[in-house]
Amino acid sequence: MSVDRATVRRIARLARIAITEAEAERLEQELSGILDWVAQLDGIDTSAVEPMTRVAAMTMQKRKDEVTDGFCADDVLKNAPKVDDHYFVVPKIVE
């Protein structure tokens, strides 16, 4: 078992996903199965290898630092579950 129940709970908390005890039990099996399977990568020596960052050598193009978009608050808020005037409404965070 690569991951135990406590780890599943900690990861779910980090990922902000509520899970039930039954789900935690199932996920312990599934995540362990997947992580045991990817552990075969330990067999490759990558000490002298650079991580891949791009397909073909190209420099990322930068654009001018100027305002290109904006003044569309209605569009930005259009799909929000709860709004008040031009604000997103969230549960109280600070007492």
Add this chain to the structure above:
Amino acid sequence: MTKLTDLSIADAREGLRAKSFSASELTQAHLEAIAAANAALNAFILPTPERALAMAKASEARLKAGEGGALEGIPLGIKDLFCTKDVRTTACSHILHRFTPTYESTVTANLWAAGAVMLGKLNNDEFAMGSSNETSFYGPVVNPWQRKGSNAKLVPGGSSGGSSAAVAARLCMGATATDTGGSIRQPAAVTGTVGIKPTYGRCSRWGIVAFASSLDQAGPIARSIRDAAILLKVMASHDPKDTTSVDLPVPDYEAAVERGVKGLTIGIPKEYRVPGMAPEIEALWQKGVEWLKASGAKIKEVSLPHTKYALPSYYIVAPAEASSNLARYDGVRYGLRQPGSDVISMYENTREAGFGAEVKRRILIGTYVLSAGYYDAYYLKAQKVRSLIKRDFDTAFEEVDAILTPTTPGPAFAVGEKSGDPVEMYLNDIFTVTVNMAGLPGLSVPAGLSLEGTPLGLQLIGRPFDEETLFRVSRVIEEAAGPLAKPQDWWSKAA
């Protein structure tokens, strides 16, 4: 006369120019096919008939004025991962089931600018995570193909299962799709359609719901190599809004289709001969080799020694990037919100209710491999393995112009047959995922039928930004394989 829905895009283009039929008639024929088929196939999750007819009417006016674009009046289906302005876009997830974008993805904007008509939004695996279209919030799509003497429901592949099923069942002339580990090529293979994932950077990712940003690429599914070439030419573009999109001219792919394979060398990677490979897949692959040889290509065995590490490293990179991309679904700015006693429990409840089991599994894997102390052992390691996979291909492409492999380890399986074990499902992508890891272009072409009477595909892999060679080579296979039988229409109900 051939039914309008049976026409290729190339023939429909001629027919529209010659005024043999109107753009409205062509669109209407497809809308009727969708209405008759959708209850059985579930390929479209949101048909948009009014918009389609309005777009077709506008096409008619432009055709009349001699101003028709490259896809003028051609009715297409759009995978629900592409944001479409004022048309609901959900990625087939509960968390986005009421999301209506206020903007248009670059790829679809290119299609509309060329005159294409949108028939509606197509089903896919939730957030494109799946190989069978069974993880969709809107339920599975059914493959129009059935096994000989059986009416068991088969999967259309995934994640672009709505796209592949709709194109195969003649509900649209072509469809957009996306491919992160095989999601264009695998569904194309098991539905007898053509699918191409272009080189990473060829199509803009702007406005496409993100899954794994270093792997995701858009491409078309169509019924012929020529049609796929016509669609890709329009979909591809340099886009300043996607910094990974490449600033290279887009070639006239259609002009490459009939160039033949004389003088080309095609590589056969020995590592793809995996243990336990089905004899019919092996035989099909050999047939592909013979066809190419007979048409004047040279065949050469090549070695891609890191092939077996592609899938396990993919299942680090893809979930890691997904967990980061999907962090945006928090119930605040858009999408579903479930109440909670405080802001954290609101996030947790929202994401618990909004994501399906496979999406949660991948977010959790991704969160784990990116969590403190594990980054080097997993994500960095996997990115290094990617360099090795890429290096294998670079070496092979010094000697060959394209590589031929099977697309999938087997034909379409039945709904529910492989959904029990995640790793078994992941193995479907064994031949396609290397291509995403290396960022290369890959194309699946129908090459024959399985013993069960369902389609099988062969895959061609090319050098970066050399999609033209893939079209050339696959056209030779398409021609040698001959026209694939059409799936028997069991799905249409009388109007």
